[in-house]
Amino acid sequence: MFKRLLLPVAFLALGSAATSKAAVYEKDSVAQKVRYVMVIHGGAGTILKSSMTPEKEAAYKAGLTKALQAGYAVLSKGGTSVDAVEAAVEVMEDxxxxxxxxxxxxxxxxxNEMDAAIMNGKTLQAGAVAGVTTIRNPITAARAVMDKSQHVMMVGPGAEKFAKQAGCEIVDPSYFYTEDRWKSLQKVKAADSTQMQLDHDSAVHKPATKLGIENKDHKFGTVGAVAVDKAGNLAAATSTGGMTNKKFGRIGDSPIIGAGTYANNATCAISCTGWGEFFIRLVVAKTVSDLMEYKGMSVEAASAEMIMKQVPQLGGDGGLIAIDKEGNIAMPFNTAGMYRGTVTADGKIEVAIYKN
Incomplete structure (x- = not known):
């Protein structure tokens, strides 16, 4: 897979052929890529260190680390990638x-209206819920749709009824109330009741451009996880609360299989974060997979094609995380930052927020 290093003839003459060959392979092994088993994200956008307090930055990093630990605990014991991504996303949902x-x-x-999706790369089974208001962990309901029904997506009260029958934890809608989120809604409405704002965004958004959007987002609020297990099977999961001040049953890309979430053992597992309308129009997650399958592109190249080229060409921004069955990963984003983290096969965890 990796090219052998070409050593000077003088060096080769100093030792035996066996010694020289060993040196070559030793250098090759050092050059080999680290094998990752899970990648997560917590949203992308204009996330600047200058506007982040040390306490808040530490809290985000701790949250990402906890989610990775939950997923790795499953994978390290031989558990499935589906169980792992569900566990990681549950932590972020809480x-x-x-x-x-x-x-x-x-x-x-x-x-508070939430959406979530999960997909099994081995079987191509998938489950999603959208517009739910009483399910504590929407990702568990999406998993139930995948495992316990003949459907792929359920929405609103029907999804909540099914989730309750499937044993998911149901809570009063007041459980989801947080003061910060409520203040964000009041701020947007005070500026203009017709505008929308994404999580932690410092700007509001009006429909305007040819695609119905102006003013790029400053923080896309979505969480997701992708993983490969010891059997080489892939899985992806995504969950979101959508946009502040969103209207009339709006659904973004997160619960739409192929747009914001996708997994296929033949290619990769993907979870997206960004302005959903763009990701739906471009069917971003499935297109990354198609570029790998039909054009032979690497997971890194295919992901970059969508996030660094095609999405921006339409005026959108955001990011995604992806992993293939060999443990190669991609985490492109065309914004100032993206909450993200990785864990390798040996359990090493790394988390990051900003571009550099």
């Missing part, structure tokens, strides 16, 4: 720092 589950933003009507 953390009010992230726009999913407990940290979900408010709609125009003052509700």
């Amino acid at each position: 953390n009010p720092l992230f726009n999913a589950g407990k940290g979900a933003v408010f709609t125009n009507e003052g509700r």
Whole structure:
């Protein structure tokens, strides 16, 4: 896979052929890529160190680390990638720092409406829920749709009824209330009741351009995880609270298989974060997979093609995380930052927020 190093003839003459060959392979082994087993994200956007307090930065990094630890605990014991991504996303759904589950933003009507999806790369089975308001962990409901129904997506009250029957934890909608999110809604409405704002965004958004959007987002609030298990099987999961002040049952890309979430053992597992309308129009997650399958592109090249070229060409921004069955990863984003983290096969965890 990796090219052997060409050593000077003088060096080769100093030792035996066996010694020289050993030296070559030793250098090759050092050059080999690290094998990752899980990647997560907690949203992308204009996330600047200059506007982040040390305490808040530490809290985000701790939240990402905890999610990676939950996923790795599953994978290290031989568990499935599906179980691992569900476990990681659950942790972020329970953390009010992230726009999913407990940290979900408010709609125009003052509700928390959440979406989630999960996909098994081995079987291509998938499950999703959208517009739910009483399911503590929407990702568990998406998993239930995948495992316990003949459907792929359920929405609203029907999804909540199914989730309850499937044993998912149901809570009063007040569980999702957080003061910060409520204040964000009031701020947007005070500026202009027709505008929308994404999680932690410092700007509001009006429909304007040819694609119906102007003013790029400053923080996309979505969480996601992708993983490969010891059997080489891939899985992806994504969960979100959507946009502050969103209206009339709006659904983004996160629960749409192929747009914001996708997994296929033949290619990779992907979870996206960004302005959903762009990712839906470009079917970003599935297109990354198609570029790998039909054009022979690497996971890194295919991901970069979508996030660094095609999405920006339409005026959108955001990012994604992806992993293939060999443990090669991609984490492109065309914004100032993206909450993200990785864990390798040996358990080493790394988390990052800013571009550099």
